[in-house]
Structure formats: structure tokens, C-alpha cells
Amino acid sequence: MHGLVFTLLKRYVQTQYDHSTWVRLLEAANLTAADFDHKQVYPDEHMYALVGQAAQMTGLSADELHEKFGEYLVPDLMYMYKRLVQPEWKTLDMIEHTENTMHRQVRSEHTENAPPVLEVSRISPTELFIDYKSERRMGALAVGIVRGLATYFEEADQIIVEPTTSENGEQVRIRVRQVPAQS
Ligand code: HEM
CATH class of the missing domain: 1.10.260 (434 Repressor (Amino-terminal Domain))
Known part of the structure; x- marks a missing residue:
């Protein structure tokens, strides 16, 4: 890692x-x-x-810790790779583009780097599914990163993150929705 x-x-x-x-x-x-x-x-x-x-x-459980740590990671990850982020992107766009921007860059930096494959299906402007695949079984970290991105883009009150499978398998499906901000 x-x-x-x-x-x-x-x-x-x-x-x-x-x-x-x-x-x-x-x-x-x-x-x-x-x-x-x-x-x-x-x-x-x-x-x-x-x-x-x-x-x-x-x-705490290992899943809970991974989630909290994932949230914590985001500002530094964004800072280090910010040249790859388009200014108009928000949480859902960022997730949609991680595979072909951030994770692609990470893979090219070192042959041993192996970020997970994220297959993202954007099913509407306000909803997507992430299919996480990695032998590392760190789906809970992915859930935390999504929450951290929502906070980073000041959308925490609008983004709902729901794993629809167990969080610690080699394949994890995560549903992410944007709802109107709670007032
Ligand atoms: C700000 C954008 C992102 C950057 C710069 C980034 C960068 C990285 C880096 C450097 C690693 C370590 C890879 C290795 O050691 O081989 C990693 C791993 C990981 N990334 Fe990302 N990432 C980003 C966004 C995301 C998103 C949006 C998700 C999930 C929704 C995600 C999920 C993960 C997970 C779960 C790992 C742990 C390794 C694994 O499970 O195989 N990342 N990422």
C-alpha cells in the first residue's frame, strides 16, 4: 500500500x-x-x-475504523492530486471520474500501486452505484472516502451513502444519492 x-x-x-x-x-x-x-x-x-x-x-470495529479513516483521508488526497480535478466537479462527478483520473495517475506512479477498480454507473444526475473490486477488502474505506468527499464539497447534508452488500468483501456495491439539502 x-x-x-x-x-x-x-x-x-x-x-x-x-x-x-x-x-x-x-x-x-x-x-x-x-x-x-x-x-x-x-x-x-x-x-x-x-x-x-x-x-x-x-x-470500534475494523469497518468503522476504515470508514472514519477514509473520511479523514480526503482533504489530503484532494490536495495532492488537485491538478486532476475539474473546478466544476462536485461529489458525484468526483466519484465518477476517480477511476480515469486519480486512480489512473496513482497506478502510473509506481508499478506496485494498486488502487481498487471502481466501476461507477451514473444512473441519473443525482444517483450512482459504485462497484468496488479489490482483494484488499477495504470497501468500508471507500464508504468513508465518499462521506469525506461530500464534506469536502460541502454536500454532506445532501449525500446519502448506502452499501448494498457487506462492506468487507472483495466486491462491494455502494449506492450514492443526492437529495435536496435539509433545512
Ligand atoms: C480524491 C480522489 C482519490 C485519490 C487521490 C485516491 C488515491 C488513492 C491512493 C493513493 C490509494 C493507495 C493505492 C495503493 O496503495 O496501491 C488509494 C486506495 C484506495 N482508494 Fe482511492 N483515491 C481517490 C478516490 C477514491 C474514491 C472516490 C474511492 C471510493 C469510492 C476510493 C477508494 C479507495 C480504496 C477503498 C482504497 C484502498 C485500497 C483497496 O481497497 O484496494 N478512492 N486511493
Whole structure:
């Protein structure tokens, strides 16, 4: 997994909890204290170990943690890849174009980068389905990223995100709808 994702997991734990929690987490996951380099790829097992240990420590489920972490990731992901984002895009457009912009770019940066395949069916201007496919089984992270995008585009009160399958399979279907803002 991309070093950026590890760097952001570290920052997430340090800001939502504290630095000593991060150190305990590394120890519990049998990893040595390290900084992660954005240009490097680290074993997926390290991510599973860290998130699994964090779930035990916080009492949240791994799915809940992945969702929260996904939400947290968005501003930094957007910042790092903002040159690929068209100014008129909002939440649904961003999701529709992730595969052929952001994730395509990520794949081209390093042969070992492997963001999930997102098949997006835009069935109307206000509704789409995401078919997530990845052996990493991180559909809950995708759900969190969608929520984070809605917040980023100031549409959190209008975007409804509903996984229609289990969130932790290799194939996850997510329905995303835009409804009128609640007043
Ligand atoms: C702002 C746009 C986005 C950027 C810049 C971005 C970038 C990335 C990067 C760098 C990774 C790590 C890939 C690797 O280590 O091989 C990744 C993984 C991932 N991305 Fe995206 N992404 C974006 C949008 C999305 C969206 C909209 C979704 C889902 C709706 C999504 C779902 C995921 C998931 C679930 C992973 C974890 C790896 C996996 O499940 O296989 N991303 N993304």
C-alpha cells in the first residue's frame, strides 16, 4: 500500500488519539517505529495489522475504523492530486471520474500501486452505484472516502451513502444519492 496512506494513518491516530497511542499501536502490530515515504510501497499486511490493533484498542470495529479513516483521508488526497480535478466537479462527478483520473495517475506512479477498480454507473444526475473490486477488502474505506468527499464539497447534508452488500468483501456495491439539502 502507498506510503501516503500509512503517513495519513499515523497522523490520524496521533491527532484523534495521541502520539503514545501510535507508538503502542506499532508495538502491538510488531512494527518498528518508522516514518513512511510517499514514494515507497509498504506491505498490505502492515496496514491490516495496524487497523486490526487500532480496532481492538478503541473498541470500534475494523469497518468503522476504515470508514472514519477514509473520511479523514480526503482533504489530503484532494490536495495532492488537485491538478486532476475539474473546478466544476462536485461529489458525484468526483466519484465518477476517480477511476480515469486519480486512480489512473496513482497506478502510473509506481508499478506496485494498486488502487481498487471502481466501476461507477451514473444512473441519473443525482444517483450512482459504485462497484468496488479489490482483494484488499477495504470497501468500508471507500464508504468513508465518499462521506469525506461530500464534506469536502460541502454536500454532506445532501449525500446519502448506502452499501448494498457487506462492506468487507472483495466486491462491494455502494449506492450514492443526492437529495435536496435539509433545512
Ligand atoms: C480524491 C480522489 C482519490 C485519490 C487521490 C485516491 C488515491 C488513492 C491512493 C493513493 C490509494 C493507495 C493505492 C495503493 O496503495 O496501491 C488509494 C486506495 C484506495 N482508494 Fe482511492 N483515491 C481517490 C478516490 C477514491 C474514491 C472516490 C474511492 C471510493 C469510492 C476510493 C477508494 C479507495 C480504496 C477503498 C482504497 C484502498 C485500497 C483497496 O481497497 O484496494 N478512492 N486511493
